[in-house]
Amino acid sequence: MLTAPQFSPAALQSVRARIVRATESADRAPGSVRLLAVSKQQPAALVRAAVAAGQTEFGENYVQEGIDKVAALAGTPGLNWHFIGQLQGNKTREVAECFDWVHTLDRERIASRLSAQRPPHAARLQVLLQVRLADEPGKGGVSPAEAPALAAAVSAMPRLRLRGLMCIPPPATGLEAQRRPFRQLRELMQSLNATGHALDTLSMGMSDDLEAAVLEGATIVRVGTAIFGRRPG
Ligand SMILES: *Cc1c(COP(=O)(O)O)cnc(C)c1O
Numbered sequence: 445m446l447t448a449p450q451f452s453p454a455a456l457q458s459v460r461a462r463i464v465r466a467t468e469s470a471d472r473a474p475g476s477v478r479l480l481a482v483s484k485q486q487p488a489a490l491v492r493a494a495v496a497a498g499q500t501e502f503g504e505n506y507v508q509e510g511i512d513k514v515a516a517l518a519g520t521p522g523l524n525w526h527f528i529g530q531l532q533g534n535k536t537r538e539v540a541e542c543f544d545w546v547h548t549l550d551r552e553r554i555a556s557r558l559s560a561q562r563p564p565h566a567a568r569l570q571v572l573l574q575v576r577l578a579d580e581p582g583k584g585g586v587s588p589a590e591a592p593a594l595a596a597a598v599s600a601m602p603r604l605r606l607r608g609l610m611c612i613p614p615p616a617t618g619l620e621a622q623r624r625p626f627r628q629l630r631e632l633m634q635s636l637n638a639t640g641h642a643l644d645t646l647s648m649g650m651s652d653d654l655e656a657a658v659l660e661g662a663t664i665v666r667v668g669t670a671i672f673g674r675r676p677g
Pocket of ligand 1: 482529610652666668669670
């Protein structure tokens with residue numbers, strides 16, 4: 445049966461409560477984990493309803509859909525838009541112009557286009573390197589071994605600000621199995637920082653594994669289904 449998607453403030457509250465509980469059990473400072481609401485494939489009306497419930501950070505995977513929503517919400521101050529999908533070279537200009545963050549940098553060529561295309565009046569584009577950890581078949585991301593060279597290149601780009609790392613591990617069952625790749629990402633960030641970077645952001649954890657990610661140091665969790673329900677289509 446088809447029904448118009450509806451926003452549930454209770455679902456958003458319960459995700460926020462999960463983050464608070466996980467932050468406490470990890471003995472981390474309150475407020476040290478930001479909630480990114482992943483609104484891909486959801487209509488702008490749902491984003492607007494989430495904004496009314498206090499949500500300010502949104503993640504989009506598809507360039508055209510994302511910029512349409514940014515435009516639809518343009519009258520609302522204080523929103524932050526994060527691009528979290530695979531980025532093609534021919535779509536960098538739209539992303540550089542409309543988004544505040546990119547989580548999925550994995551190629552120097554894409555990074556240099558984004559830096560060149562970031563409008564001069566805008567703040568620097570906040571970027572994360574997507575890292576492909578072991579056992580991730582065929583997705584985007586650099587290997588941990590390639591990360592230092594890309595981090596060095598991106599750090600030198602004038603209109604980008606390298607903030608940290610992001611990963612999308614395959615679904616795993618059980619807290620310990622879920623924590624393993626998140627721990628690897630945190631250790632990779634620590635080793636980059638030991639060589640002179642000052643990275644402060646780990647984007648990791650989704651609807652089914654955000655607790656494991658918070659325990660391993662996530663500073664941004666990306667949550668779609670648990671907030672908005674199942675995506676239409
Ligand atoms: C869709 C998506 C999410 C959200 O996933 P849910 O399981 O719906 O919470 C997070 N990150 C990325 C990169 C995504 O594509």
